[in-house]
Amino acid sequence: MGRSPCCDENGLKKGPWTPEEDQKLVDHIQKHGHGSWRALPKLAGLNRCGKSCRLRWTNYLKPDIKRGKFSQEEEQTILHLHSILGNKWSAIATHLPGRTDNEIKNFWNTHLKKRLIQMGFDPMTHQPRTDLFSTLPYLLALASITDFMDHHQSFDEHSLRLQLEAVQLAKIQQLNYLLQSTTISTTTTTTTTNNNNNNNSLLSNIISSSINTNNNSYDQNNNSITDIEAFNLLNSITNNNVKENNPVTTFSHDEIIVDSSSQPLHQSSNMLLPHLLDPQPQVSLTSSQSSLNSTKLDQGITTTNNNNNDLEVMGSEGDYHMISPWNITTSLSSSSSLSSSPASSSVPLNASSSNTSSYGGTSSYWPELFYGNPIMHDELY
DNA sequence: AATATTTTCAACCGCAAGCTT
DNA sequence: GAAGCTTGCGGTTGAAAATAT
Numbered sequence: 001m002g003r004s005p006c007c008d009e010n011g012l013k014k015g016p017w018t019p020e021e022d023q024k025l026v027d028h029i030q031k032h033g034h035g036s037w038r039a040l041p042k043l044a045g046l047n048r049c050g051k052s053c054r055l056r057w058t059n060y061l062k063p064d065i066k067r068g069k070f071s072q073e074e075e076q077t078i079l080h081l082h083s084i085l086g087n088k089w090s091a092i093a094t095h096l097p098g099r100t101d102n103e104i105k106n107f108w109n110t111h112l113k114k115r116l117i118q119m120g121f122d123p124m125t126h127q128p129r130t131d132l133f134s135t136l137p138y139l140l141a142l143a144s145i146t147d148f149m150d151h152h153q154s155f156d157e158h159s160l161r162l163q164l165e166a167v168q169l170a171k172i173q174q175l176n177y178l179l180q181s182t183t184i185s186t187t188t189t190t191t192t193t194n195n196n197n198n199n200n201s202l203l204s205n206i207i208s209s210s211i212n213t214n215n216n217s218y219d220q221n222n223n224s225i226t227d228i229e230a231f232n233l234l235n236s237i238t239n240n241n242v243k244e245n246n247p248v249t250t251f252s253h254d255e256i257i258v259d260s261s262s263q264p265l266h267q268s269s270n271m272l273l274p275h276l277l278d279p280q281p282q283v284s285l286t287s288s289q290s291s292l293n294s295t296k297l298d299q300g301i302t303t304t305n306n307n308n309n310d311l312e313v314m315g316s317e318g319d320y321h322m323i324s325p326w327n328i329t330t331s332l333s334s335s336s337s338l339s340s341s342p343a344s345s346s347v348p349l350n351a352s353s354s355n356t357s358s359y360g361g362t363s364s365y366w367p368e369l370f371y372g373n374p375i376m377h378d379e380l381y
Numbered sequence: 382a383a384t385a386t387t388t389t390c391a392a393c394c395g396c397a398a399g400c401t402t
Numbered sequence: 403g404a405a406g407c408t409t410g411c412g413g414t415t416g417a418a419a420a421t422a423t
Contacts, residue, residue, distance in 0.1 A: 014392080014393075015391095015392075015393090015417090016391070016392075016417085016418095017391090017392090036408075037408075037409070038407085038408065038409090050408085050409090051393085051394090051408095051409085051410095052392075052393080054409075054410085055391090055392065055393080056391090056392085058410090059391075059392085060391075060392095087412065087413090088411090088412090089411075089412065090410075090411060090412085101410095101411075101412080102390085102391075102392085102412095103390085103391095105390095105412070105413085106389075106390050106391085107390090109389095109390095109413095110388070110389055110390075111389095383423100384422100384423080385421100385422080385423070386420100386421080386422070386423085387419100387420080387421070387422085388418100388419080388420070388421085389417105389418085389419075389420085390415105390416100390417100390418090390419100391415105391416100391417095391418100392414100392415085392416095392417105393413105393414080393415075393416100394412105394413085394414080394415090395411105395412100395413090395414100396410105396411085396412090396413105397409105397410090397411085398408105398409090398410085398411095399407100399408085399409085399410100400406105400407080400408080400409095401405105401406085401407075401408095402404105402405085402406080402407095
């Protein structure tokens with residue numbers, strides 16, 4: 001294959017286009033069409049290479065180009081298509097009238113990708129991350145706890161706590177393994193897609209999606225990890241922390257109330273997994289005993305929503321800012337596939353290089369995570 | 382208000398597919 | 403079938419804008 005000469009030869013202009021250049025290009029194309037891009041600059045009186053002219057036209061000057069913020073529907077479309085197609089920006093762009101591949105690519109790299117990473121998901125595979133970084137929120141939370149404890153404990157107590165935390169991490173690993181092996185052993189039939197199925201709880205979806213990487217769907221009836229089972233498993237860990245007076249994870253089973261109002265997830269003020277949402281979700285925890293936005297904890301510690309996805313913990317020494325414990329739940333769900341697992345081994349390493357069917361179905365949970373309905377209290381029990 | 386840092390996005394670059402000769 | 407050419411694609415860059423200090 002031959003290669004076209006690079007356009008930086010012969011002192012052709014590069015860089016931003018001036019309004020005059022734009023006008024020349026538009027005038028020429030409106031009169032004559034673009035024809036051969038290579039020949040166009042000379043005909044249009046532009047000191048640019050054809051490649052630059054084509055790019056300017058297709059990405060900026062074409063009359064049907066839509067500019068401005070991406071709508072929520074467009075975001076959903078991009079997320080879904082990216083989970084199926086990978087970085088096939090031009091293919092994605094064909095489903096978004098008026099949007100260019102370049103614009104979508106930029107939007108992905110500057111907004112959506114970051115958001116997925118923040119949520120603990122691999123932006124390429126759309127799977128919960130299993131590497132070191134996926135546990136970062138948990139480690140940060142631990143660091144925060146440790147810092148907190150420094151204000152309340154002696155060095156010996158501090159050391160003991162670190163050991164207990166290490167045990168907790170081991171328990172979490174074990175839980176992940178149990179969740180995984182149980183689900184893999186029973187999810188052999190796939191009949192119903194979980195896409196747009198509001199009856200599936202988010203928790204089950206996350207866990208199942210993270211495990212069933214090779215299935216486009218799972219049978220709800222045969223799903224071995226029910227909401228309550230999963231929730232109880234997760235909760236057993238947090239309850240252990242209650243016993244250990246861990247202020248970060250002292251939300252006991254009956255203290256978690258999920259608002260029964262039906263709002264889009266990103267607007268809900270009471271939700272189970274706020275860390276899965278928009279960068280500034282409205283987060284609050286409620287207690288059956290306490291008022292909205294406040295949860296009473298052990299040792300007279302109260303957490304309060306500060307509208308910043310964090311919890312402010314008020315203890316005897318005053319306000320204390322710490323990382324949301326809900327990020328721990330991210331780690332739980334995200335690390336549910338061990339490297340040795342047969343299921344996880346089927347996950348494509350690079351989305352752009354895989355075919356669509358092998359993992360496209362797992363994408364169906366994305367719109368739910370971003371925009372889905374809130375988890376209802378009834379769904380948990 | 383000034384400066385530093387971060388974010389955004391238009392444009393560039395190299396590669397490869399597909400068409401023509 | 404091989405070589406040359408054109409076009410389109412996706413990764414990357416860097417200047418401008420926005421935000422933080």
